[in-house]
Amino acid sequence: MRTSTSQLITATLFCSLIFSSSAQTKTYSSEVYDTVVMNGRVMDPETQTDRVANVGIQQGQIARITSENIKGKQLIDAQGLIVAPGFIDIHSHTPTRLGEHLSVLDGITTQLDLEAGSYPPTSYGYQYRGGAQLHYGSSVGHFAIRGLVMEGASQSYFFDETGFITLGGDMWRKQATSAQVEAMRKHLRNGLDLGGLGIGVLLDYMTEAVSESELSMIFATAAEYDKPVYVHVRRGMPGDPTGLDEIIALAESHGVATLICHITHSAMGGIEQWLAKIDAANARGARITTETLSYLAGGTSIAADVFVNRDWRAIFDIEYEDVQWVPTGEWLDEERFLRYQRDYPTSSINHHYVKEDWLLKALAWPGMMVSTDALPAFDIDVKTNPNIAGTYAQFLGRYVRELKVMSLMEGLRRITLLPAQWLALASDDFSRKGRIQVGADADIVIFDAGKISPQAQYGDPYKASQGIHHVLVGGRPVVTDGEQVEGRYPGKHLLAPTVR
Numbered sequence: 001m002r003t004s005t006s007q008l009i010t011a012t013l014f015c016s017l018i019f020s021s022s023a024q025t026k027t028y029s030s031e032v033y034d035t036v037v038m039n040g041r042v043m044d045p046e047t048q049t050d051r052v053a054n055v056g057i058q059q060g061q062i063a064r065i066t067s068e069n070i071k072g073k074q075l076i077d078a079q080g081l082i083v084a085p086g087f088i089d090i091h092s093h094t095p096t097r098l099g100e101h102l103s104v105l106d107g108i109t110t111q112l113d114l115e116a117g118s119y120p121p122t123s124y125g126y127q128y129r130g131g132a133q134l135h136y137g138s139s140v141g142h143f144a145i146r147g148l149v150m151e152g153a154s155q156s157y158f159f160d161e162t163g164f165i166t167l168g169g170d171m172w173r174k175q176a177t178s179a180q181v182e183a184m185r186k187h188l189r190n191g192l193d194l195g196g197l198g199i200g201v202l203l204d205y206m207t208e209a210v211s212e213s214e215l216s217m218i219f220a221t222a223a224e225y226d227k228p229v230y231v232h233v234r235r236g237m238p239g240d241p242t243g244l245d246e247i248i249a250l251a252e253s254h255g256v257a258t259l260i261c262h263i264t265h266s267a268m269g270g271i272e273q274w275l276a277k278i279d280a281a282n283a284r285g286a287r288i289t290t291e292t293l294s295y296l297a298g299g300t301s302i303a304a305d306v307f308v309n310r311d312w313r314a315i316f317d318i319e320y321e322d323v324q325w326v327p328t329g330e331w332l333d334e335e336r337f338l339r340y341q342r343d344y345p346t347s348s349i350n351h352h353y354v355k356e357d358w359l360l361k362a363l364a365w366p367g368m369m370v371s372t373d374a375l376p377a378f379d380i381d382v383k384t385n386p387n388i389a390g391t392y393a394q395f396l397g398r399y400v401r402e403l404k405v406m407s408l409m410e411g412l413r414r415i416t417l418l419p420a421q422w423l424a425l426a427s428d429d430f431s432r433k434g435r436i437q438v439g440a441d442a443d444i445v446i447f448d449a450g451k452i453s454p455q456a457q458y459g460d461p462y463k464a465s466q467g468i469h470h471v472l473v474g475g476r477p478v479v480t481d482g483e484q485v486e487g488r489y490p491g492k493h494l495l496a497p498t499v500r
Helices: 002-024 097-105 142-151 178-193 212-225 242-254 263-283 312-316 334-343 356-363 387-402 408-415 417-423 428-432
Strands: 032-044 049-058 061-066 071-077 082-085 087-089 108-118 135-141 199-201 229-231 258-260 288-292 298-301 323-325 348-351 444-447 468-473 476-480
Touching: 032 061, 032 408, 032 444, 032 468, 082 408, 087 417, 097 108, 097 387, 097 468, 097 476, 108 142, 108 199, 108 229, 108 468, 135 142, 135 178, 142 178, 142 199, 178 199, 178 212, 199 212, 212 229, 212 242, 242 258, 242 263, 258 263, 263 288, 263 356, 288 356, 323 334, 356 387, 387 408, 408 417, 417 428
Parallel strands: 032 071, 032 082, 087 108, 108 135, 135 199, 199 229, 229 258, 258 288
Antiparallel strands: 032 049, 049 061, 082 444, 298 348, 323 348, 444 468, 468 476
């Protein structure tokens, strides 16, 4: 009986091998893909491919790009539309259901908080625990570790199920002891071991609190793991590069890849000098890059350090009347600003101080990436800034199409390939993103280059972008014919656990 069973198994395996070999000899034309995107203008910033083609998607990856007719279980007609890599947002603070909804409608397939980060990074995005429509992740949040060490705070992010973190207390104001700095080092290492995508440092929110030795420790820890650091530099008076110089020196001395967050909003009128300093450092062998926003106001907490402990009107060269209270969109005066700061310290403001000329100079820099810096959004009746809904439509519509600051291919490179290449320093996952190539992840946005434009504006931030027809994440449509597809969650929590 055993011999008979053995012979049967052997025969079955032999037949399976014959069938498998036969299947592998099939022509492409007989293959049926999960999804086929047909007749679109395929644009890949890495290979500079720009041609009308059909894209076959299988098991979440791009399996074929061809001018031949191919079959798919699901067909998407992209005639007259651009087929591009999904947009990668490296600087967002809204891992919420409402944030996700507006992000995918703006073409975002990967949403990351690298500036602030979280700790542990495995806890990031609690609203996505039941599934996400886009990929998400964070750096290791130095601020959260500082709160844990100095105050015993257990909140891993700006907000969780219990509400928002406050910007008062020792973690934001007081310098750490040597023992506390060493405790932070252990937690930073743990966060990187757990898969954080580098280390995020909100330096400008704790300007007087973080000592030179603590900051050096952060860079030294990143160097141990060869992971990037993302920094909101200490802010000085308009154009003052002192905060940038501090970070460049640390990046060079420790050999750490470093990203300067939203440079236009920190450099202001000194943007050309700041970029020249980065160029000079990179010519010496540093690995420093930066990003900017496509909307001009700054958005942050009304209780941020710069608005509580410093002369913010001189720093930003604005007055109370240039500030909007985000929850209602109303413009403030001194009395209301101070009252809201006292009564609603966890609320946000938009302060209108960035000049478009600064942004144009920033975008002229070949390595400039674009991010949203979107504020947290939970409820359509509580407003936020328009970055959350219109950043990439604003960039491609106004700056690429209307002002012709760069070609469409170059514009796509800034929001797909460049962030993917940079993030490959943190995780191998990104070597397959930001590209329309065989073997790449099928994170794809399909849009009308002649019509893409934002509808979101200050005071009315939740209007979805126009011109974006389809968005696929992991090969699965999350936007179809301009409408979000409810109940489909192909997104992954992107982590890069370190083996030591």
